[in-house]
Amino acid sequence: METLYTVFVDPFVQMFEVPDFFLQVLWEGLVSGVLYALIALGFVLIFKSSRIFNFAQGIMVVFAALSLVSLHTFLVPFVGNEFVAAAIAMPLTLGIMYALAMSVERVVLRPLIGQPDIILFMATIGITMFLIGFGEFVFGGENKVMITEALGIPTGAIEFEPFGGFLLLEEKDVFAVVMAIVLVISLLVFLNKSAMGRAIRALGDDHTAALSVGISLSTIWVLVWFIAGVIALATGIVWGARAGVSFALEVIAYKALPVLMLGGLESVSGAIIGGITIGILEKVFEIYWGQPLFGGNTETWFAFIFALIVLLFRPQGLFGEKIIERV
Amino acid sequence: MKHLSNFGKAVAAGAFAVAMSTAAMAADGLNFPNLTYRTGPFASTGTPIMNGQRDYMLMLNERDGGIGGMPIDYIECETGYNTNKGVECYEKTKGKALVTQPWSTGITLQVMPRTNVDRIPILAPGYGFSPMSDGDTFAWAFNPPVSYWDGAYMILDYIAGGDMSSLKGKKIVLLHLDHPFGKEPIPLLEKLAEIYDFRLVPVPVGLKEMQNQSAQWLQIRRERPDNVVMWGWGAMNAGAITEAVKTRYPMENFIGVWWSGSDADLQNVGAKAKGYKSVSFNAPGNFPVLEDIRKYVVSKGNSKIKSEAEMDTIFYQRGIIFSMILAEAAKTAQDRFGENNINAEQLRWGLENLDITASRLEELGMKDMIPPLKMTCDNHTGHTGAWMLEWNGEEFVQASDLLTPNRELIKPLELEKAADYAKNNAPWPDRGDLACN
Numbered sequence: 061m062e063t064l065y066t067v068f069v070d071p072f073v074q075m076f077e078v079p080d081f082f083l084q085v086l087w088e089g090l091v092s093g094v095l096y097a098l099i100a101l102g103f104v105l106i107f108k109s110s111r112i113f114n115f116a117q118g119i120m121v122v123f124a125a126l127s128l129v130s131l132h133t134f135l136v137p138f139v140g141n142e143f144v145a146a147a148i149a150m151p152l153t154l155g156i157m158y159a160l161a162m163s164v165e166r167v168v169l170r171p172l173i174g175q176p177d178i179i180l181f182m183a184t185i186g187i188t189m190f191l192i193g194f195g196e197f198v199f200g201g202e203n204k205v206m207i208t209e210a211l212g213i214p215t216g217a218i219e220f221e222p223f224g225g226f227l228l229l230e231e232k233d234v235f236a237v238v239m240a241i242v243l244v245i246s247l248l249v250f251l252n253k254s255a256m257g258r259a260i261r262a263l264g265d266d267h268t269a270a271l272s273v274g275i276s277l278s279t280i281w282v283l284v285w286f287i288a289g290v291i292a293l294a295t296g297i298v299w300g301a302r303a304g305v306s307f308a309l310e311v312i313a314y315k316a317l318p319v320l321m322l323g324g325l326e327s328v329s330g331a332i333i334g335g336i337t338i339g340i341l342e343k344v345f346e347i348y349w350g351q352p353l354f355g356g357n358t359e360t361w362f363a364f365i366f367a368l369i370v371l372l373f374r375p376q377g378l379f380g381e382k383i384i385e386r387v
Numbered sequence: 388m389k390h391l392s393n394f395g396k397a398v399a400a401g402a403f404a405v406a407m408s409t410a411a412m413a414a415d416g417l418n419f420p421n422l423t424y425r426t427g428p429f430a431s432t433g434t435p436i437m438n439g440q441r442d443y444m445l446m447l448n449e450r451d452g453g454i455g456g457m458p459i460d461y462i463e464c465e466t467g468y469n470t471n472k473g474v475e476c477y478e479k480t481k482g483k484a485l486v487t488q489p490w491s492t493g494i495t496l497q498v499m500p501r502t503n504v505d506r507i508p509i510l511a512p513g514y515g516f517s518p519m520s521d522g523d524t525f526a527w528a529f530n531p532p533v534s535y536w537d538g539a540y541m542i543l544d545y546i547a548g549g550d551m552s553s554l555k556g557k558k559i560v561l562l563h564l565d566h567p568f569g570k571e572p573i574p575l576l577e578k579l580a581e582i583y584d585f586r587l588v589p590v591p592v593g594l595k596e597m598q599n600q601s602a603q604w605l606q607i608r609r610e611r612p613d614n615v616v617m618w619g620w621g622a623m624n625a626g627a628i629t630e631a632v633k634t635r636y637p638m639e640n641f642i643g644v645w646w647s648g649s650d651a652d653l654q655n656v657g658a659k660a661k662g663y664k665s666v667s668f669n670a671p672g673n674f675p676v677l678e679d680i681r682k683y684v685v686s687k688g689n690s691k692i693k694s695e696a697e698m699d700t701i702f703y704q705r706g707i708i709f710s711m712i713l714a715e716a717a718k719t720a721q722d723r724f725g726e727n728n729i730n731a732e733q734l735r736w737g738l739e740n741l742d743i744t745a746s747r748l749e750e751l752g753m754k755d756m757i758p759p760l761k762m763t764c765d766n767h768t769g770h771t772g773a774w775m776l777e778w779n780g781e782e783f784v785q786a787s788d789l790l791t792p793n794r795e796l797i798k799p800l801e802l803e804k805a806a807d808y809a810k811n812n813a814p815w816p817d818r819g820d821l822a823c824n
Contacts, residue, residue, distance in 0.1 A: 081609060088601040095599070192426065200693055201430025203625055203651045217633075230633055303598040303629045304655040308428035308622030311595050346602040347609070351590075357565050359602055360593040 071348035080225025085347050086340060091233045093339020094240045098295040099316040100323065100331035101247070102288040107325045108264040109284045110169075111177055115184040118313025119191040120289060123160070125206065125296025125305045126199040128153040132207045146210035157289030158282075165281045173277065192307070201307060206300035208232060213301060236298035243294055244332055247287070251328065260284060264326065318363035322370050324380020334378065338363045416460035417453065417717055417729070419444065420480035421488045427467035428597065429621030431651055432702065433490070437463065438692050439706020442684045443676075447714060449683035454717045455727040468621070470494050477501065485734045486510050486713060492568040495519075495528075502527045503816050508735040510716075512709045513645055513668065517571060517797075518805035520768035522739065525805065526818045529738045531712055532668050532760045532771040536801065537792035538644050539572035539616070542666050543579060545775050545790055546614050546642070554585040560607055562627055563618035565591035572618055572644075578800060588612060597623040604630040617643040624652040628660050638662035638778075648776055648783060650700040658780035668757055668773040669705045670785050675752030676707060701776070701783055708757050715751075716741050736822065739764055758789055764823040770794060 075082040099117065106114040131152050135145040168183050208215055214231035221227070251257035262270040263280050271277060299309055316335075323334025342362045350358030376382050421440060424433035444461040453459045460483075464476035473494030477487055487502060488510050489495045495515040502509050509528045511519065517534040519525045533541075547553045561576060563569035573589060580587040588610055590603050600623075607615060615636065619627055624647045631641055639662040648665025677698055684690050685698070697703050720729045720737030729737070743760045758771040770792055777786035809815035 078609075081605075084608075085605055088605060092599055092601065196426050196430070201425050201427075201434045202693070203431035203622065203655070205654050228633070228635075299598060303622065303626040304431075304652075306428070306431050306622050306625075307426065308431075308597055311428055312598060314595055343602055343605075347605055350602075351606055355589070355591065356603070356606065357591040357593045357596070359596055360565075 066352055067349065070352070074348060078225065079223045080221075080227050083222060083227050085343055087227070087229060087233075089340035089343030090336060091236060091339070092343060093336035094237050095295070095299060095312075095335075096315050096319050096339055097332045097335025098240055098243070098291060098298070099313055100319040100335050101244070101328065102291045102295070103316060103320055104323075104325060104328055104331045105247075105260075105284050105291070106288050108328075109260045109280055110180070110263065112169075112180045112184060113177075113325070114288065115181065116187040116191060117288065117292065117316070118310040119188045119195070120157075120160075120292035121296045121299070121313065122305075122307055122309045123191050123195050124153060124157055124289060124293035125300045125309065126195060126204065127156045128293065128297070129204045129207060129300070129305050130199050132210065142207070142210040143212075146207055146212075149207075150211075153293060154290065157293060158286050161282050161285035161289055164285050165278055169281055170278060192310075196307065203304045203306040206297060206305050208301045211297065213297075232298070232301045236301075239294060239298065240332075243291065244328065248328060256280075256283060315363070318367040320377070321364075321367035322377055324377030326381055327377070327379035330377060330379030338366065341366060416458045418460045418462065418483040418485055419488075419713060420462045420464060420476075420484050420486070422466050422473050422476045422480075422490050422494060423463045424466050424468040424490055425463075426465060427469070427621075428594065429468040431625070432621045432646060432649060433468065435649065435651070435692075435697055435700055435702035436706040436709070438690065438697065439703040439708075440710045441706075442680050442690050442692070443707045443710035443714070445689055446680045446683045449687075450679060454714050455721040457721075457727045459714075466490065466494065470497055474498060481505055481507055485717070485729065485731045488709075488713075490514070492516065492571060493566065496567060499525070499528055500812055500815075506735075507731045508738055510709075510713055510738065512712060513705075514568065516808070517575070518801045518808060520766060520770070520798075520801050521805040522763070522765045522767040523818060524809050524815070525767060526816075526821050527735060529762065529767045531741075531762060531767075531769040532757060533773055533792065534768050534770070534801075535571045535618075535644070536575040536797050537768070537770055538666055538773065539575050540579070540792045540797060541773055541790040542616055542642050542644070543576075543583075544793075545664075545666070545787060547583075551579075551583050554579075554583040557585040557613040558610060559585055559587055560610060560612040560615045561587060561589045561618065562603060562607070562615055563589060563591060564597075564620055564623050565593050566620075568620055568646075569618045574804065575797065575800060576616075579796075582796075592619070592623055592627070597621070598626045600626050600630045603627075604634045604636070607636065608634050612640075614640045614642065617641070617647045619643060619647040623647075624649065625655050628652060628663060629656055631663075632656045632659045639664075642666065642775075645705075645773070649702045650782060651702075653778050653783075660778050661780040663778045664786060665776050665778075665783065666773050666790070667701060667705075667776045667783075668771060669701065669708050670755060670757075670774055671699070671701055671704065671776070671783055672756065673699070674704070674754070674756050676711075676756075677704075677752075679752065680707070699782075704756065708753070711751060711753065712741070712743070712760065715743055715747070732821075738762060739767070740824065741769075764818075 102117040106112055128149055131149040132145050135148055139145050213235050216231045218229045259275045319334040319338055323330025342359050345362050346358050423437045444459050448459050464480050466473040466476050468491050470493040474497050477498045484507055486508050489498055495511050511530045515530040517536040519528040519530045576587050641663050643665040645667045648667055653660050716737035719741055720733040721727050724733050741762045745759050748754050760769040760771050762769050772789045772791040774785050775787035776783040
């Protein structure tokens with residue numbers, strides 16, 4: 061009887077009795093969801109254009125963030141100003157991500173054109189291993205501080221007193237949400253309105269047909285890997301602003317997997333909605349059910365179970381394309 | 388052709404000389420492997436410690452020609468704090484090893500049964516399985532200078548102001564990594580909660596949640612605990628401290644174990660974390676030993692530190708202490724057996740009979756860097772005690788006199804759990820023919 065009360069009554073009583081805390085849980089879930097969605101976007105973009113599941117997306121987040129912070133540290137003594145150093149470090153980091161995209165295309169992907177998808181997937185594992193080793197050689201393994209203030213990201217907090225309680229929104233979290241929205245809108249406009257964007261979508265739909273009308277596979281691959289690098293940089297900045305920049309950031313890429321299962325591997329909007337859904341649900345479940353029933357840490361598995369249940373009914377995910385194979 | 392022939396002879400002679408010198412090193416050097424984790428999610432904890440360990444050993448080689456005239460063959464094998472890789476590293480390095488330093492509670496638990504068979508001592512300073520202190524059961528394992536259970540007791544003793552009965556009715560959250568290391572203090576804390584009538588609320592943090600602990604801190608906000616005790620490692624520490632600042636949890640009520648007290652973890656929040664504390668068996672300071680390391684290693688460009696400022700950090704200096712403990716154990720064994728080229732069994736004896744007095748610490752240029760340490764046959768930890776350090780916004784400073792664990796209370800639990808371990812891993816060998824003194 062007590063268990064039934066804990067499952068079906070108590071959580072809702074708590075939500076009603078302490079509404080400000082419930083709002084805080086929803087906000088934290090939304091912020092986590094937006095951050096998951098950002099990582100998932102990087103996966104989606106590359107899969108959409110090349111059918112490659114990019115295992116290296118997580119380490120690209122680390123690599124981009126470490127490049128930015130290290131370049132900034134290097135530049136400050138020369139320019140004597142944190143903001144100017146950040147303004148120079150940012151385009152230089154984008155340059156590094158572009159060089160990375162070019163190298164991946166030239167050295168890894170181009171020789172593997174026509175190979176089965178699993179070979180390309182394995183190649184991205186190789187890229188991951190290389191970037192881990194190379195990154196640790198260049199940047200070292202220590203935790204570094206994200207240059208939040210030099211980038212002009214607000215670091216204060218906004219306080220509310222809803223229902224006579226207390227709700228706190230960190231300005232850098234608000235910034236993360238706004239930045240994610242801007243990034244997604246820009247991406248959607250680019251994919252749907254620009255010639256390059258249409259070329260990416262065309263490649264995603266049918267490689268052979270796209271090539272036959274003159275779309276360059278190499279150019280598009282460099283472009284999507286670069287955009288994935290830009291998304292990785294944005295993700296690294298907002299995650300790094302929360303708890304520092306280290307190789308531990310790579311682990312958060314695994315949080316994107318259930319988002320992809322839920323949202324579908326080809327859908328930009330699926331990544332966003334999937335990320336936010338999982339972010340909010342796992343937080344609410346952890347606070348109101350996970351901690352009382354399982355002793356906490358349900359975030360480790362909740363999203364996977366939830367995504368699996370969805371897959372039972374929609375194997376292609378909520379927004380993925382239904383694959384019909386004619387025999 | 389003649390020139391080529393001479394060149395060939397020269398190459399062959401050179402190769403032979405190198406091979407002979409390598410063989411001589413292998414035969415005569417003191418082989419000290421270290422299963423490091425300079426990579427992966429825990430690198431922020433590992434890197435400065437490994438740098439300190441390495442630099443001290445290099446300094447001994449440069450300054451003294453090793454230990455007792457025997458060069459030190461210090462080898463790193465990278466595990467990334469991964470248990471499987473750790474076991475691989477142990478197997479790879481055990482051939483010539485005089486000791487193994489597994490560097491994770493998970494790896495320690497995995498290799499412990501193997502070291503009995505291979506007869507190689509485990510040195511797990513400040514980590515591992517607390518009952519390892521029982522030398523009668525764990526003849527080959529050592530975890531000086533204090534165990535996790537000692538640490539848990541000392542933290543509570545500090546919170547209680549020396550009067551443990553004052554904990555009655557309090558609510559204490561244990562924020563811990565969901566990993567064998569993080570769960571290690573729970574048996575003792577549960578026992579203390581029962582004795583002193585306080586409520587213990589364990590809050591686990593998964594490996595994937597280390598950098599986003601909003602759920603854990605929402606629970607802490609809901610629970611409104613009197614104190615939060617953290618058992619964190621690597622990226623978990625910075626994540627927790629950042630969330631604590633964000634949640635506006637009173638920092639003076641937030642205390643971490645010694646692995647949650649790295650200067651680098653506090654840099655992200657700086658002055659906002661003022662008042663945060665961490666129990667530590669090494670005190671920060673400018674000790675004479677650092678000058679020797681600077682002179683013989685750093686200034687020659689042989690250190691892996693990024694800047695000399697790292698030498699002032701708690702974790703770098705802790706690494707120096709760990710290597711010092713190993714070096715002193717080797718010296719103890721050399722003195723006892725009258726030979727400099729000791730073997731693993733002799734080093735085990737050296738660890739078991741290690742006695743680093745205050746005057747010896749002064750000779751080593753480490754006066755007051757750690758408390759004096761003495762181990763015995765039935766005490767493989769030393770239980771030296773530790774100090775509470777406090778973050779003043781820029782660095783850690785000493786905030787208490789030496790705290791000591793209540794051994795009368797902890798030891799019975801250690802013996803009970805050691806016996807359980809031996810029973811669950813039967814047939815577990817006893818000391819057999821291992822000499823005590």
